[in-house]
Amino acid sequence: MDRIVLALAFAASASLAAPALAQDDKNAPVVLEPSSQWNVDFGDEKCRLARIFGEGDNRHILFIDQGGPKSGFGLIVVGPAFKKFRQPDRITVQFGEFAPVGKYRPMLGDTEGVGTSLIYSNMVFFEKPRSEREPASDAGLDPLPRLDVEAASSISAITMHQGKRSVVFNTGNLGEAIKVLNECSLNFVESWGLDRAAHETMTRLAKWANAEAVTRRIQDKYPMQALRKGESGIFRMRVIVEPDGSVSECEISNATITESLDSPACKEMERAEFEPALDVHGKPMRSFYLTNITYKIS
Missing domain, CATH: 3.30.2420.10 (TonB)
Incomplete structure (x- = not known):
């Protein structure tokens, strides 16, 4: 269930100028409050959670999606606060009080009318130390992967860091939203003509x-x-x-x-x-x- 990365090097897409934030201190965190409810898209190819943060020239969008049952998820954040986030190897993501996740590198792009986007094909809430990872076993386990609802219930903010710059999405408790995403993703098993109960x-x-x-x-x-x-x-x-x-x-x-x-x-x-x-x-x-x-x- 791992991702395939075919990497020769990295290139960002062509950009549109994003509106500048009205904040001069580049080291002060940008804190974004939600301006919409979570929207859940039960699509044919993916399940997606989406929510808007901020308004007007400071509008940002956060997406969490899956194309089927997995322990990881896709993450996309879009908005003018990320205009200067141009060093993928220095960007980390932090979910609530968990340690920042720096293992994954985003693809950089731009969304017309909104701003710079950071696109993660695979993301997790936290990385377990190798000593705490459970050994693989063919028996006695439930291997059908799901997102960790318990962990999500302890998360109320998602923070993107690049050096001294930080952008904080005050999401509120993620537990219920992730529970809905899990159920949507599990429904794909039946739509693929497979036995969900099995x-x-x-x-x-x-x-x-x-x-x-x-x-x-x-x-x-x-x-x-x-x-x-x-x-x-x-x-x-x-x-x-x-x-x-x-x-x-x-x-x-x-x-x-x-x-x-x-x-x-x-x-x-x-x-x-x-x-x-x-x-x-x-x-x-x-x-x-x-x-x-x-x-x-x-």
């Missing part, structure tokens, strides 16, 4: 056995037209894995808007080999595999 008692998710080889082929076939334009993008990929480990279906959807970037991943996934998911009795079952594909070019 997945909720399964003992192992499908494991991609030859990921390195197939990922290399996807990277080697970076679409040339997009390469010439310097176009970057994020895609979501879902495959259906049969009990014998073969791939019977593959779907690609855009997580970001692109003009020429059309991922060849599904064609290459015909070569993918999986260890199948296992049901409650330890027998192979029909299931799914989700991942993100991120193209970054210079």
